[in-house]
Amino acid sequence: MSIQKFMVIGAGQMGSGIAQVAAQAGLQVILNDIKPEFVEKGLAGIKKNLARDVEKGRKTQEEADGILSRLTASTDVTDAKDVDFVVEAIIEHMAIKTELFKKLDDICPAHTILASNTSSLPITEIAAVTKRPEKVIGMHFMNPVPVMKLIEVIRGLATSDDTYSAVEDLSKKMGKVPVEVNDFPGFVSNRILLPMINEAIYCVYEGVATPEAVDEVMKLGMNHPMGPLTLADFIGLDTCLYIMEVLHEGLGDSKYRPCPLLRKYVKAGWLGKKSGRGFYVYE
Incomplete structure (x- = not known):
């Protein structure tokens, strides 16, 4: 599966970090949150990180500008209507997450993979509220996302091998090391x-x-x-x-x-x- 358009829901420290590494990997990225000021704060954090990379010689100004050009701000969840991949990085609260996944299931195309950056909640339970449990998976990034190499990749009970393979490839494309973990409370980390x-x-x-x-x-x-x-x-x-x-x-x-x-x-x-x-x- 070719993943070109990527959406992050939740523009806090984790979400903005995920958006940054996805844009660095050449993906078109939509960074979404419920209020414009939350998205602006997330984008400001990314700009600050990239400016520091340019200052220290880790990136050129052209590379930093290219990464920023691939980022789009959003406050409307229906912007997920034509994306290939969504990862949520919202509050660790099961009822709020499942409500979001129900909405995404209705909005997103049939091929879209839905991922959660949850650090402890069961992926199987999140997947169960959708009509595509085989396309739901956990991607637990570590903080700070641009620096830390690990992603715990958590299969729910119904997660397909194709979905896992797509996430494994995507993780590597973002410069991360994916480690497969089963769906138990707290995972490994x-x-x-x-x-x-x-x-x-x-x-x-x-x-x-x-x-x-x-x-x-x-x-x-x-x-x-x-x-x-x-x-x-x-x-x-x-x-x-x-x-x-x-x-x-x-x-x-x-x-x-x-x-x-x-x-x-x-x-x-x-x-x-x-x-x-x-x-x-x-x-």
């Missing part, structure tokens, strides 16, 4: 990462050590580039809590129980870097 972060939070909660000490141990002792609590602040503590709840509910094991301190911080509005305060304070 978050099933391993989030319990580690949760355990780090328990260390603070139980008074084992300060956040600074926990992060220092993992950086210097385990050679992690960033401590788990700093990483949690960057991910967003609300997102961390949500993924732990998906793991706890989906796998039914008490080892995935979210730490009470994580719940307390989220209730306090201490969500990490984006709110100015999490385990650390940000200016």
